[in-house]
Amino acid sequence: MIARVVLLAGAAALVLAACGERPQVIEYKQGEYQGKPDKPAWDSAKFNGDRAAWEAAIKQRNQNQNEYRRTN
Amino acid sequence: MARMKFLCDAERCIECNGCVTACKQENDVPWGVNRRRVVTINDGVPGERSISVACMHCSDAPCMAVCPVDCFYRSDDGVVLHDKDLCIGCGYCFYACPFGAPQFPQTGAFGVRGKMDKCTFCAGGPEPNNSEAEFKKYGRNRLAEGKLPACAEMCSTKALLAGDADVLSDIYRERVTNRAARGTPGSPPWGWDTAYGRPPVMGGQPGQPAPAAQPAAPGAKS
Numbered sequence: 550m551i552a553r554v555v556l557l558a559g560a561a562a563l564v565l566a567a568c569g570e571r572p573q574v575i576e577y578k579q580g581e582y583q584g585k586p587d588k589p590a591w592d593s594a595k596f597n598g599d600r601a602a603w604e605a606a607i608k609q610r611n612q613n614q615n616e617y618r619r620t621n
Numbered sequence: 622m623a624r625m626k627f628l629c630d631a632e633r634c635i636e637c638n639g640c641v642t643a644c645k646q647e648n649d650v651p652w653g654v655n656r657r658r659v660v661t662i663n664d665g666v667p668g669e670r671s672i673s674v675a676c677m678h679c680s681d682a683p684c685m686a687v688c689p690v691d692c693f694y695r696s697d698d699g700v701v702l703h704d705k706d707l708c709i710g711c712g713y714c715f716y717a718c719p720f721g722a723p724q725f726p727q728t729g730a731f732g733v734r735g736k737m738d739k740c741t742f743c744a745g746g747p748e749p750n751n752s753e754a755e756f757k758k759y760g761r762n763r764l765a766e767g768k769l770p771a772c773a774e775m776c777s778t779k780a781l782l783a784g785d786a787d788v789l790s791d792i793y794r795e796r797v798t799n800r801a802a803r804g805t806p807g808s809p810p811w812g813w814d815t816a817y818g819r820p821p822v823m824g825g826q827p828g829q830p831a832p833a834a835q836p837a838a839p840g841a842k843s
Contacts (some may be wrong), residue, residue, distance in 0.1 A: 583691045583707055584691075584747055590750070590765045594750075594751060596767065607623060607769070608788065610774070611784040611789070614779055617792075
């Protein structure tokens with residue numbers, strides 16, 4: 550009798566073992582960036598947060614790619 | 622606000638691989654990883670065209686959509702970047718990317734893939750700007766220095782253009798106008814429709830096919 554109870558208890562523990570399983574992966578928020586924040590390009594030692602100066606510098610470099618303007 | 626884009630003019634590219642070399646040198650890219658490469662179509666056939674290909678920093682980037690850990694983000698100036706501390710190297714982004722941009726260093730045993738590496742538009746990543754940590758993980762942050770990507774600035778024929786979309790469009794329009802005057806307008810900018818979508822058609826809905834473009838030059842693909 551005792552052996553049967555022990556056997557049944559063991560079988561129940563084995564069958565129901567998965568019921569207590571918890572999710573083991575971290576929860577992701579789908580579609581939202583999960584990494585470290587990044588600072589904008591103008592927040593650098595050279596531009597010190599001056600966005601207008603950065604945009605002007607980039608525009609100048611952009612125009613250097615236009616040789617029609619550079620040669621005329 | 623600037624919207625950073627690449628534009629490769631297939632009529633000008635001479636397959637010198639200067640852009641590839643400049644990228645590798647500037648960002649200290651390891652062996653086996655090529656953030657940029659030059660693809661030649663109809664190689665050896667008269668009328669062959671070469672195109673410099675890397676991450677195009679798409680407007681609606683498929684890599685961002687498929688990443689299971691959401692490690693991608695878009696910077697204020699439209700550059701698609703990712704956090705290597707979060708990347709698990711699953712390779713989904715590689716399968717999603719129409720340009721084959723994501724690269725995986727295979728330094729481990731049994732072909733184990735490392736964390737994804739790709740063109741950053743020379744804008745570094747989510748580390749303090751111009752810091753050593755940023756350089757080691759992502760390469761040089763030239764944008765923070767007020768410069769454009771090294772590949773485009775090194776291009777000897779100025780086939781590869783990088784920078785603000787409005788300015789690039791103006792430069793390319795001027796080129797095409799000049800070429801059209803000689804009867805050879807060339808092909809539309811390669812990859813732009815794929816990367817940045819099509820503009821709304823007059824009287825139509827956004828996303829519908831644009832009107833028929835100029836016939837492409839022999840051997841060129843758009």
